[in-house]
Amino acid sequence: MIQHLLHISHVSKHFGGNVAVSDVSxxxxxxxxxxxxxxxxxxxxxxxxCITGFFPATSGEVIFDNKKINALRPDEVCRLGMVRTWQxxxxxxxxxxxxxxxxxxxxxxxxxxxxxxxxxxxxxxxGLTDYAGKPAGSLPIGLKKKLELARVLATHPKILLxxxxxxxxxxxxxxxxxxxIRGVRQKGATIVFIEHDMKAVTSICDRIVVLNSGEKLxxxxxxxxxxNPDVIDAYLGGGHNx
Amino acid sequence: MKQIFLIAxxxxxxxxxxxxxxxxxxxxxxxxxxxxxxxxxxxxxxxGGYAGQYSFGHAAYFGAGAYTTMILIxxxxxxxxxxxxxxxxxxxMIALIxxxxxxxxxxxYFALASxxxxxxxxxxxxxxxxxxxxxGILLSDLSLWGLDLNSKNPFYYGMLLVLVVTxxxxxxxxxxxxxxxxQAIREDxxxxxxxxxxxxxxxxxxxxxxAALTSVLGxxxxxxxxFIDTSxxxxxxxSIEIILTAIIGGVGTxxxxxxxxxxxxxxxxxxxxxxxxxxxxxxxxxSETSGMGLFLKENLAHAHVLVYGIITVLCILYLPKGIxxxxxxxx
Numbered sequence: 014m015i016q017h018l019l020h021i022s023h024v025s026k027h028f029g030g031n032v033a034v035s036d037v038s039x040x041x042x043x044x045x046x047x048x049x050x051x052x053x054x055x056x057x058x059x060x061x062x063c064i065t066g067f068f069p070a071t072s073g074e075v076i077f078d079n080k081k082i083n084a085l086r087p088d089e090v091c092r093l094g095m096v097r098t099w100q101x102x103x104x105x106x107x108x109x110x111x112x113x114x115x116x117x118x119x120x121x122x123x124x125x126x127x128x129x130x131x132x133x134x135x136x137x138x139x140g141l142t143d144y145a146g147k148p149a150g151s152l153p154i155g156l157k158k159k160l161e162l163a164r165v166l167a168t169h170p171k172i173l174l175x176x177x178x179x180x181x182x183x184x185x186x187x188x189x190x191x192x193x194i195r196g197v198r199q200k201g202a203t204i205v206f207i208e209h210d211m212k213a214v215t216s217i218c219d220r221i222v223v224l225n226s227g228e229k230l231x232x233x234x235x236x237x238x239x240x241n242p243d244v245i246d247a248y249l250g251g252g253h254n255x
Numbered sequence: 256m257k258q259i260f261l262i263a264x265x266x267x268x269x270x271x272x273x274x275x276x277x278x279x280x281x282x283x284x285x286x287x288x289x290x291x292x293x294x295x296x297x298x299x300x301x302x303g304g305y306a307g308q309y310s311f312g313h314a315a316y317f318g319a320g321a322y323t324t325m326i327l328i329x330x331x332x333x334x335x336x337x338x339x340x341x342x343x344x345x346x347x348m349i350a351l352i353x354x355x356x357x358x359x360x361x362x363x364y365f366a367l368a369s370x371x372x373x374x375x376x377x378x379x380x381x382x383x384x385x386x387x388x389x390x391g392i393l394l395s396d397l398s399l400w401g402l403d404l405n406s407k408n409p410f411y412y413g414m415l416l417v418l419v420v421t422x423x424x425x426x427x428x429x430x431x432x433x434x435x436x437x438q439a440i441r442e443d444x445x446x447x448x449x450x451x452x453x454x455x456x457x458x459x460x461x462x463x464x465x466a467a468l469t470s471v472l473g474x475x476x477x478x479x480x481x482f483i484d485t486s487x488x489x490x491x492x493x494s495i496e497i498i499l500t501a502i503i504g505g506v507g508t509x510x511x512x513x514x515x516x517x518x519x520x521x522x523x524x525x526x527x528x529x530x531x532x533x534x535x536x537x538x539x540x541x542s543e544t545s546g547m548g549l550f551l552k553e554n555l556a557h558a559h560v561l562v563y564g565i566i567t568v569l570c571i572l573y574l575p576k577g578i579x580x581x582x583x584x585x586x
Contacts (some may be wrong), residue, residue: 065449091451099449105442108435116439120451128432168451219387 016079017062018043018203019095019172024073026056033059036073036228041172041220046198047205048214048235051224052247057207058100060224061174065097066090074162079169092120098161098178100207106150110141110160110193117167135163139193155186162193173197174213175206179213191217215239223247258426258509268420273411277502283407287479289520290414291472293578296500296512297421303498304507305425305434306461308358308368312373313497316466318489319346320473323378325392325483339474346470347463349376354462358455361444365458370491377489391484399478410479417475418513421468425509437461439505492560497565503570504578509525513577517539519566523559 016042026034042049049057050148063070063209064077075082077095085093086252096117105113114132115125115216122128136142139159144152158178165173175194179187191213194204208214214221223230225247228236230239238244269290295317303309320342327338349372357368380386394404402409427546428434436457439447448454477483496519504515511541535541541548574581 015431067445067448087445087448087454088451088453091449096451097449099446103443103446103449105439105446108438112435112438116435116447116452117450119435122430125430125432125435128435164450 016144017041017076018078019205020076021060021064022059022074022076024063024070024075026059026068027071032226032227034063034070037227037229038073039229039232041203041205043203044198045219046194046217047203048218048221049205049207049224050209050211050214050221050238051230054226055224056227057177057195057224059102059227061097061176061207064090065095065174091168091170093127094169096165096170096172097174097175098165098176100176100180102154102157102161104149104152104157104160106107106148109145110147110149110152111136111145113160114163114167117164123174131167131169132163135167138166138196139163140189141218154181155183158182158186158190158194161166162190166197170202172203172205175204177207177209179208179210187213211239214250219243258429262422262426266415269413269415271326273408274557280407283411285521285524287407287411288416288524289516290411291476292496292500292520293530294348294414294418294421294472295469295512296496296504297418297425297464297514298472299497300501300508300512301421301425301428301437301468302458302465304462304501304511305441306437306458307507308458308461309363309371309498310462310465311366311491311494311498312353312369312371313465314398314489314491314493315349315369315373315376316469316575317473317476317493318376318380318483318485319349319466319481320470321477321488322386322392322473323470324474325394325477326385328394328478329392332399335474335478336400339471342470342474344469345490346473350462350466351459354455354459358458358462359407370494373489373494377485377491380489381485386436388485389484391482391487393531394478394481402478404478404481408477408503410475413475413479415474417468417471422509422513424468425466431511433457438507451572467504494498496560499567501577503563503566503577505579508577511577511579518578519563522562526559526562 019041021031022038024034024037037060051057062068064075066085066089070083077093082090082093082194105116111132114135115128118128122131136145139162141156141159141163144156152160162178179190182190187210194217199202218235221235222232223244230247231241231244273283299310299313323342323345324335324338327333327341328335353368353372357365381389398404436452439452440454440457442453473488476488500515500519501512503519504513505511535551536543536548541551570577
């Protein structure tokens with residue numbers, strides 16, 4: 014049997030009678046960049062929430078690093094090495110940019126000096142060094158996205174779940190973020206990311222899963238996905254210029 | 256480190272003050288009140304200011320310290336330090352029960368539950384027999400274990416010591432993992448959890464530190480006044496005054512609670528003793544026998560909570576970060 018780093022098996026999430034995610038399965042291998050795409054309301058963020066412990070899946074299993082993590086809290090999931098970013102960025106507004114990243118670093122060290130060193134390193138890698146002393150709440154959106162990325166990188170994760178990390182960014186900014194993501198993979202991390210920008214997804218992903226109305230519609234390489242008639246019909250065909 | 260030096264220097268100045276002021280019990284009494292409120296508000300600030308969990312029931316921990324100490328002394332004549340330790344245990348138990356249940360929930364449940372728990376404690380104490388019920392507990396001995404209860408100086412230094420310890424803990428926390436985690440929880444609980452922070456563990460930790468310090472102050476207060484009842488040590492009004500002191504001085508700052516106490520406690524004293532009314536009369540602005548003079552004399556003394564309220568509203572409107580926030584903005 015092949016060992017997958019992250020294995021989602023028949024995961025469903027119901028909110029009352031509302032089915033947000035229905036029987037979704039896929040596996041992510043180590044060092045993969047894995048794309049999760051689908052129209053609005055397809056259940057991508059809900060699936061992220063189930064995987065990272067924010068709400069437990071109604072049924073199904075989430076297996077990470079050979080460990081069932083369904084019943085774990087978000088902080089436990091993070092300490093196992095899986096960390097997520099937020100579609101609507103969540104800066105710790107009155108703390109400085111540096112302190113925000115230090116919070117991430119504290120999950121791997123208890124020493125303030127070390128946390129600061131790790132934080133500075135990660136601020137440098139996303140190009141936020143000049144903003145270290147600014148309150149995080151005062152940054153423009155593009156820099157807040159970078160801050161989200163630096164903060165999760167400081168936890169030294171095995172796998173990153175990025176929820177529309179390029180959302181709201183222009184082409185240049187998106188390019189910079191994608192470059193950072195490639196660098197992170199180079200260092201050995203695995204990435205799952207939700208994205209709307211098809212150009213970004215197809216240029217960077219090794220493998221893609223398409224969700225539609227909570228169900229898995231297709232899975233494959235970027236070429237397979239862009240040529241899949243179901244996907245074109247349900248998603249790309251809907252006026253989206255791929 | 257800088258802050259620790261500042262704490263040490265100010266503590267040394269505060270420690271020397273009684274030597275210069277002589278044995279004026281009135282002045283010493285007010286200074287004890289300032290130190291106590293500064294320490295209470297600082298202890299509250301660890302939980303409310305840094306972790307963002309507003310407790311409206313800190314009187315419960317203050318009362319736990321005061322009652323446990325007084326009961327242990329009157330019944331068993333235990334060493335006061337042991338009694339304080341007993342008070343810490345009781346306060347921490349109340350804190351653990353409250354936090355253990357409520358901190359699993361998000362939102363404002365803790366604020367509501369803290370009021371409920373404090374009221375449960377107050378009503379229980381009021382109705383139990385071993386707590387003296389509505390009569391309270393009077394300590395008739397004037398000396399305990401070599402401690403002269405007639406002298407105010409030991410309590411001045413006792414309160415000062417607790418204040419210094421509280422500020423030192425706060426200063427240390429701010430630069431440590433726990434302190435950063437508490438602030439992350441205050442700013443955004445989802446983000447905090449996603450970055451590996453066990454929310455209820457750290458909230459409970461802040462609550463326990465805060466409750467233990469508050470309880471020690473209650474113990475000192477009981478021995479200092481030698482009489483306690485529920486309206487003195489378990490009242491909701493005390494909880495509110497603790498919060499207002501922090502808000503007016505500056506929530507979530509090291510020195511805010513101290514500034515708040517330095518301002519509000521003397522102000523309350525001025526109003527309570529009607530110094531303001533007397534001053535207006537002396538200045539010839541108001542005649543003592545006129546309607547206005549009589550009104551001031553009758554009412555101003557009871558108005559200190561009202562004045563707190565007005566100051567709080569003004570603070571929220573114009574100085575949302577408290578008096579210390581003003582200085583930071585100027586910088």
